[in-house]
Amino acid sequence: MTAPTPSSLIIQGFTPPLRLADFRLAAFDMDSTLINIECIDEIAAAAGKKAEVAAITEAAMRGEITDFKDSLRRRLALLKGVPVSALEQVLATRLQFNPGARELCAALKAAGLKLLLVSGGFTYFTRHVAAELGMDFVRSNELEIVDGLLTGGLVMQAWGEICDGEEKKRMLLQCAAEIGAQPHQCMAVGDGANDLPMMGAAGLSVAYHAKPRVREQAMVAINEGGLEQLLHVLG
Template structure:
């Protein structure tokens, strides 16, 4: 079984579906059923008796263009665990880049961040390099940055609160910092936070970190640990945007690349291209009447 759900432009939807059907048939993957979901009328579900997920993803890209989508090899259900990245996923910013602006170093640090998220640099080394550049910055700049710059993306709180209402445990895992992640988690409603900790001395950043680095393997380990506590058969959803999210995304049943770098898009079986994370709720088949609005 192969199930694909997508939220596509309603304009010429039938024509696009016909094109997808022809393309899939040519790959030996005929469509068994295609219809709009009963309680999420903007979601098209395509079911195949069998097939290859990568081929399905490629066909959707060509036939429908960029769209929110999810592909699974089973009947899609509400997950019991959400593990999400923070920067450029739950919030619209990269915290270290915004903090660097208060030190007059944003272009320099943002360039390193961009390369690390694309997978061109080792994450741990890039993180230490960026943190070292912030040495001497007044700790008060963190509070100012949070207040002035850091904002959840559209639909983040609704996504988390709705899944929690459905019995889902929620974990925020980030290569960023507890100084930012803890307040964001409280605002959005996450149950647990995994993050790095900035070293502070005499009210100023010392240019280092306290404890081990929270990186790609830390994120995957958190997902595996939480899944094990839920028991066999628990579906897991993960969301992220960069290279250090790849292991976590690969470990999830529903791995969403949110406005993501190409390296993560290639690893994910779900994508969010629209502005709001509530698209994930629609793709899971949760009707709007059951959303907990944030």
């Protein structure tokens, strides 16, 4: 007998449970999804510019600023001259995993799924998160640092400079192809407008404590409690 679905889960577009065995890849956003903060906002706090940067972040996540790359460049420009020690402080004192993140990732890995961390945030933090949760694939942005200070720019990587919504989608599809999976065998979990492209490409889209536009478009919305609740709809 299937356990009742918690009232904190809103399910749209299908009848649970889905079979966990039908999935092969799970893609996760990082900031405000797997972890409790928006890292760029916390870095800005060290520069005394949190309110200004956070306002841009919030507008971008709600989808009010449709060009994620532009919004990120605007925020990064405000961080020029911030010391690397600010990143160290955020990682050591502010970054925590959201409830259920470890449990969900462990359960998915135990079921044989590959895990993808795909973030519009920064490698300084994704390295830590990926190592802690056992991610198989990672894509994120690399902050440019010169003489121990942020330049306000990013390092160009082999795939490009900025991991926006389209890059998240492309990475999900690329990783799926690499392991021989089809898009319908993928799930994508996020909270902001820049997660919608990959969520739309996946067989199962999950909004976690998300912005209204994202909640409305997701197949599953977790509005209260932890990420582990997703397991209730994955029989």
